[in-house]
Amino acid sequence: MKTTLTTCPWCGTGCNFYLFTDERGQLSGVEPAAGHPVSRGQLCLKGWNAHAFVAHPERLTVPLYRRQGELVPCDWNSALDLLHERLSAIAERHGPDSLMFLASAKASNEENFLLMKLARAGFGTNNIDHCARLCHSSTVFGLAETLGSGAMTNSLDCFEQTDLVLVIGSNTTEQHPLIGSRILQAKQRGADLIVIDSRTIRLARHADLHLRPRNGTDVALLCGIMRQILADGLEDRDFIAARCENFAAFETSLRDCTPERVAAITGEPEEQLVAAARRFARAEKAMIVFAMGITQHSHGVDNVRALSNLALLTGNLGRPGTGINPLRGQNNVQGACDMGALPDVYSGYQKVSDPAVRKKFAAAWGVDLPEQPGLMATHAMEAAAEGRIRGMLIMGENPLLSEANQGLIRQALQKLEFLAVIDIFPTETAQLADLVLPAACYAERDGSYTSTERRVQRGRKAIEPPGEARADWQILRALLGRCGLQADDTGPEQTMMEISTLTPSYAGISYPRLEGAGLQWPCPEAEHPGTPILHVENCSRGKARFSPVTYRPSAEVPDTDYPFLLNTGRTGVHWHTGSMTRRSHLLDREEREPYVEIHPQDAARHQLKERQPLQISSRRGSIEALARITDRVPAGQLFIPFHFVEGAANALTNNALDPESGIPEFKVCAVRLQPC
Amino acid sequence: MLKQLAEKDLLRLLERIATRRRLLTPQRQSDGSRLLLPWPGGLPELVGTPLQRKPTEIFFPQLELLMELDNSGDVRLPVPADKPVALLGLDHFDLAAIAFLDRFFLSRPTDDAYLRRRHDALLVGLSGLAGPQGATLPPAETCDLELILVPDKLLARPHAKLGEELLAGFTAADPTALRAIDRSPAERPATLLAAARLLQEDQVPEAFWEEIAARCIACGGCNFACPTCNCFGVQDRTFGNRTERSRLWDSCQLDAFMREAGGHNPLGTETLRTRRRVYHKLVADPLRWGELGCVACGRCDRACPTGIGMLALCEDLVRR
Numbered sequence: 001m002k003t004t005l006t007t008c009p010w011c012g013t014g015c016n017f018y019l020f021t022d023e024r025g026q027l028s029g030v031e032p033a034a035g036h037p038v039s040r041g042q043l044c045l046k047g048w049n050a051h052a053f054v055a056h057p058e059r060l061t062v063p064l065y066r067r068q069g070e071l072v073p074c075d076w077n078s079a080l081d082l083l084h085e086r087l088s089a090i091a092e093r094h095g096p097d098s099l100m101f102l103a104s105a106k107a108s109n110e111e112n113f114l115l116m117k118l119a120r121a122g123f124g125t126n127n128i129d130h131c132a133r134l135c136h137s138s139t140v141f142g143l144a145e146t147l148g149s150g151a152m153t154n155s156l157d158c159f160e161q162t163d164l165v166l167v168i169g170s171n172t173t174e175q176h177p178l179i180g181s182r183i184l185q186a187k188q189r190g191a192d193l194i195v196i197d198s199r200t201i202r203l204a205r206h207a208d209l210h211l212r213p214r215n216g217t218d219v220a221l222l223c224g225i226m227r228q229i230l231a232d233g234l235e236d237r238d239f240i241a242a243r244c245e246n247f248a249a250f251e252t253s254l255r256d257c258t259p260e261r262v263a264a265i266t267g268e269p270e271e272q273l274v275a276a277a278r279r280f281a282r283a284e285k286a287m288i289v290f291a292m293g294i295t296q297h298s299h300g301v302d303n304v305r306a307l308s309n310l311a312l313l314t315g316n317l318g319r320p321g322t323g324i325n326p327l328r329g330q331n332n333v334q335g336a337c338d339m340g341a342l343p344d345v346y347s348g349y350q351k352v353s354d355p356a357v358r359k360k361f362a363a364a365w366g367v368d369l370p371e372q373p374g375l376m377a378t379h380a381m382e383a384a385a386e387g388r389i390r391g392m393l394i395m396g397e398n399p400l401l402s403e404a405n406q407g408l409i410r411q412a413l414q415k416l417e418f419l420a421v422i423d424i425f426p427t428e429t430a431q432l433a434d435l436v437l438p439a440a441c442y443a444e445r446d447g448s449y450t451s452t453e454r455r456v457q458r459g460r461k462a463i464e465p466p467g468e469a470r471a472d473w474q475i476l477r478a479l480l481g482r483c484g485l486q487a488d489d490t491g492p493e494q495t496m497m498e499i500s501t502l503t504p505s506y507a508g509i510s511y512p513r514l515e516g517a518g519l520q521w522p523c524p525e526a527e528h529p530g531t532p533i534l535h536v537e538n539c540s541r542g543k544a545r546f547s548p549v550t551y552r553p554s555a556e557v558p559d560t561d562y563p564f565l566l567n568t569g570r571t572g573v574h575w576h577t578g579s580m581t582r583r584s585h586l587l588d589r590e591e592r593e594p595y596v597e598i599h600p601q602d603a604a605r606h607q608l609k610e611r612q613p614l615q616i617s618s619r620r621g622s623i624e625a626l627a628r629i630t631d632r633v634p635a636g637q638l639f640i641p642f643h644f645v646e647g648a649a650n651a652l653t654n655n656a657l658d659p660e661s662g663i664p665e666f667k668v669c670a671v672r673l674q675p676c
Numbered sequence: 677m678l679k680q681l682a683e684k685d686l687l688r689l690l691e692r693i694a695t696r697r698r699l700l701t702p703q704r705q706s707d708g709s710r711l712l713l714p715w716p717g718g719l720p721e722l723v724g725t726p727l728q729r730k731p732t733e734i735f736f737p738q739l740e741l742l743m744e745l746d747n748s749g750d751v752r753l754p755v756p757a758d759k760p761v762a763l764l765g766l767d768h769f770d771l772a773a774i775a776f777l778d779r780f781f782l783s784r785p786t787d788d789a790y791l792r793r794r795h796d797a798l799l800v801g802l803s804g805l806a807g808p809q810g811a812t813l814p815p816a817e818t819c820d821l822e823l824i825l826v827p828d829k830l831l832a833r834p835h836a837k838l839g840e841e842l843l844a845g846f847t848a849a850d851p852t853a854l855r856a857i858d859r860s861p862a863e864r865p866a867t868l869l870a871a872a873r874l875l876q877e878d879q880v881p882e883a884f885w886e887e888i889a890a891r892c893i894a895c896g897g898c899n900f901a902c903p904t905c906n907c908f909g910v911q912d913r914t915f916g917n918r919t920e921r922s923r924l925w926d927s928c929q930l931d932a933f934m935r936e937a938g939g940h941n942p943l944g945t946e947t948l949r950t951r952r953r954v955y956h957k958l959v960a961d962p963l964r965w966g967e968l969g970c971v972a973c974g975r976c977d978r979a980c981p982t983g984i985g986m987l988a989l990c991e992d993l994v995r996r
C-alpha cells in the first residue's frame with residue numbers, strides 16, 4: 001500500500017489529493033490533501049472518483065495502425081517511424097502548413113511544450129492549437145487587449161475577502177465545484193451574490209439578484225449596466241484617471257444602451273438591470289467570475305471586453321477580493337496556453353510574429369522557425385474538410401465530440417491523408433485514425449499542471465501504465481529525435497528547465513520549488529515567491545484599456561422552422577466527451593443517457609412526458625435525447641450536455657466562429673423537436 | 677497492567693507487532709496531514725491532527741475486488757493477505773467507528789470481504805496528549821492495547837489478551853502517572869444529542885432541510901470521509917475472458933443512489949437526500965443498534981466544501 005500526492009486531473013481549480021495504490025499495484029482510492037491551499041481536505045465528486053477510470057478494460061495498451069481498414073497492433077518503433085514518415089512526406093509534398101497538431105489541456109506543461117516544439121522546430125509549422133480554442137480563446141484575446149494578460153487576475157483566496165461576487169455564464173458549483181463552494185461560503189458569510197445566467201443554476205438560488213437575459217445578449221446587458229453606473233455617478237473616477245485609457249470613447253459608446261432598449265433585447269426587466277448596476281458598483285470589492293457562457297459566442301471576445309470594461313469602470317482590479325476571473329475548464333488548459341500550444345505564440349505568450357522571439361527559440365533549438373502564425377483548431381478543421389490540411393496529430397483530444405458541427409468535423413477527419421491520435425481510450429476520434437498510440441494517464445506519469453489561478457503544480461506518477469502504453473512526453477521525445485532534434489530520454493523535470501530558460505513568466509519555476517503548494521506565475525526569478533494578484537500597480541500592458549463594444553445578435557437565432565434556442569454545456573458528473581467519466585462507475589451511474597432540459601410550459605405545449613425520447617434537429621444534424629422537464633431552463637430554450645456520443649449535442653451546434661478568437665457559438669443555435 | 681515505554685521500548689514493541697502483522701502507523705505527509713501507512717521503521721508520528729483518511733478504510737476500502745470469474749464458470753476469491761494487519765494510533769473516534777462497522781458487517785450474515793481484512797487485526801489505540809498542538813485525547817479503550825501520552829512519558833495499557841502478550845516484559849509504570857492528564861471518557865457533543873432528540877421527536881421543519889440541501893453540491897465527501905458510512909455499489913469489469921467484480925464506496929447524497937432503472941427515485945430531491953443522511957445516523961441507527969450512527973469525529977465537517985457537515989448542521993438545527 002502506498003500513497004502519491006498529485007494534482008486533480010479534471011477541472012482547472014487545481015485541487016490536490018493522495019492516490020492510494022493497493023497490493024496489486026492498482027489505484028484503490030483518493031483522499032483530499034488537507035494541507036493544500038486549494039483542496040483544504042475537500043474534493044468534488046469527480047475528484048473523489050479520479051482513480052476509477054484508470055484500470056478500465058478499454059485502456060489502450062499497444063500501438064495500433066490501420067491495415068485494410070482495421071486497426072491492428074504493431075510495435076512502438078514501427079509506429080513512431082510510420083508517424084514520422086507519413087507526416088514528413090505530407091510536409092515535403094504539400095508544405096509544412098498542410099499539417100496540423102492538436103495539443104491537450106489534459107497533458108502536462110512539459111508535454112504541451114514538447115508538442116509545440118515538435119510542430120514548430122520538428123515539422124516547421126505554427127499549426128498548433130488545442131481545446132482552449134473552444135473554451136477561453138475569447139478570454140485570452142479579449143483580456144490580452146484590455147489588460148495585457150489573458151489569465152485570471154486574482155486568486156481563489158480572494159473569495160474570502162470580497163464583498164460581492166458577480167457570476168456570469170459559469171455554472172460554478174457543477175463545473176468548478178470547489179470554486180462554487182467558495183462562492184457559496186462567501187454568500188454565507190455575508191457577501192452579495194449576483195448571478196447572470198439564463199438557467200436557474202444552483203448559485204442562482206442563493207443569489208441576491210438573478211438576471212436571466214436571453215442567451216447571446218450579454219453585451220447589451222453589460223453595456224446597459226455600465227451606462228446605468230455612469231448615470232448614477234457610481235464609477236470609480238480616480239481609478240479610471242490613474243490607471244485607464246480610452247475612457248471617453250467608451251463612455252460615448254454607451255449612449256444608446258438605455259434601460260428600455262436593453263430590456264427589449266435581453267428580455268430582462270429594467271428594474272433588474274438598474275438594481276444589478278447599483279449593487280455591483282456600490283461594492284467596495286467585487287469579483288467578476290465567468291466561463292463558457294461568456295466566451296462561447298460568435299461575439300465571445302466582445303463579451304470579455306464588456307466584462308473587462310465593467311471591472312475598470314468600478315476600479316475592481318489589482319486588489320484582493322476583486323478582479324476579472326475567467327475560470328479555466330481543464331486541469332491544464334491554462335498551462336497548455338502558457339506553453340504556446342497556440343498558433344500565434346510560443347511559451348509565455350511570446351509572439352511568433354516578433355523576430356527577436358523567433359531568433360531566441362531558433363538559437364535554443366538550432367533550427368530555422370516558421371514566421372507565419374498558424375491555423376486555429378477550428379479553422380484547421382475547415383481547412384481539412386477543404387483538403388488544405390492533409391496530416392494531423394492529435395494528442396489527447398476528441399474533436400469529433402467536442403467541436404461544433406460534428407458533421408463537418410467528421411468530414412474533415414475522414415478526408416485527411418493521415419491522422420494519428422495519442423490517447424488513453426479508443427475515443428470516437430481515435431476510431432477514425434490511421435495510427436493510434438497508447439498513452440499513460442495522469443496517474444502514470446510525472447509532469448506539472450497550471451491551474452486557473454495560474455498555480456503551477458506537480459502531477460506525480462503513482463503506478464505503471466497498462467501494457468505498452470507510454471507517457472506522452474516519451475512519445476514526443478522519440479518523435480523529436482526522429483526529426484533530428486534533441487531526444488534524450490530525460491524526463492519532465494529537464495523539460496521544465498528548458499521551459500524556464502525560454503519563458504520569462506516561468507523563469508523562476510523548477511521542480512524543487514514546486515513541492516508544496518506550487519507557484520503562481522509570473523514567477524520571473526529563482527527567488528520570486530510567485531504572483532497571487534495581477535495588475536497591482538500597473539497592468540501588464542501599462543494602462544488598462546477601455547474597449548468599446550456594440551451588441552451583435554448571435555449567428556443563428558430561433559425562427560419558425562427551428563423555434564427553440566439550443567444551449568449546450570456540461571453536467572457536474574461528467575467530463576467533456578465522457579471518455580473517462582463514462583468509464584467511472586459512480587459518475588456514469590449518475591448520468592447514463594443523453595437528455596434535453598425543457599421548460600414545463602414547452603413540455604405541456606408539446607404534450608411531452610418526463611424521460612420521453614425526443615428527436616432534436618438543427619440545420620446541421622439530428623439527435624435523440626430523453627426529455628427532462630425542468631424550470632432550470634427558461635421557456636423557449638433547450639439545454640443538452642455534450643458528453644454523450646449516442647446523443648451528441650455537437651451534431652447540432654453551429655460552427656459560426658468569433659472573427660477574432662475563432663471560438664464556435666456553442667451557446668446559441670436554433671433547433672426544433674419532435675417526439676420519436 | 678500499565679506499562680511505561682521509553683523510545684527504544686516503543687520501537688521494540690513495533691518490531692514485535694511487525695513480526696506477525698503488517699503494521700500501519702501514522703505518517704506525516706508533505707502537506708502536513710497524517711495517514712496510516714506501512715511502518716517504515718523508526719518512531720511513528722503519534723501527535724497531531726486526526727488521521728486524514730478514515731482508518732476503517734483498511735477493512736472497507738474505497739474500491740475492493742470481491743471475486744474474479746472466468747468464462748469457464750470458475751470463481752476465484754481474493755487471497756487474504758499473508759499476515760493480518762495492525763493499526764496503530766487510533767483515537768477514540770476511530771475505535772468507536774471500527775466498533776460500529778464491525779457490528780454492521782460482522783452481524784449475521786457476515787460480510788466475508790470485510791471479515792477477510794478484519795480477521796485477527798490488531799488495534800492499537802492512542803490517547804492522552806496526542807491531539808493537535810498537544811490537546812488531550814480521551815481514553816481509547818476498545819482496542820487490544822492503548823498508548824497513552826502523558827507529560828514526558830509514553831504509557832501503554834493492554835485491553836485484551838493480545839495486548840498483554842505484546843506488552844510482556846516492559847517496565848511497569850506508576851498508575852498515578854495517569855493523573856497528570858484528564859482521563860474523563862469521551863462523550864458525544866451536546867449539540868449532536870440535542871439535534872438527535874429534535875429529529876427523533878420529529879420537530880424539524882421541511883424548510884430547514886430545503887435550505888441546507890440547497891447548499892449541497894453533491895460531492896459525496898460527507899459519506900466518503902465518514903468512518904461509519906457503509907453503503908457500497910458493485911461494478912463488473914470484463915477483461916477478455918475474465919470478469920472482475922468489485923465493490924466501491926457509494927454516497928446517499930447522489931441522485932442515482934436509489935434511482936430505479938425506470939427513472940422512479942424514492943430519494944429524488946436533494947432535500948430528501950440531505951435529510952436521509954442525517955436521519956439515518958441520528959434516528960434510524962439508534963433504533964436499529966441502540967446507538968447513534970455518528971461518532972462525532974468531525975471528518976464530514978472537514979470534507980464538506982459548503983459547511984453543512986454533521987456537526988455544523990446540528991449546531992444550526994439546535995440554534996434555531
Ligand code: SF4
Nearest residue numbers: 008010011015044047
Ligand atoms: S473541483 Fe476540480 S480540481 Fe477540485 S476535485 Fe473537483 S474536479 Fe478536481
Ligand code: SF4
Nearest residue numbers: 902970971973974976
Ligand atoms: S462526524 Fe461526520 S464523518 Fe464523523 S461519524 Fe459523524 S457523520 Fe460520520
Ligand code: SF4
Nearest residue numbers: 892893895896898980
Ligand atoms: S460533503 Fe457537503 S456538499 Fe458534499 S455531498 Fe456532503 S453535504 Fe453535500
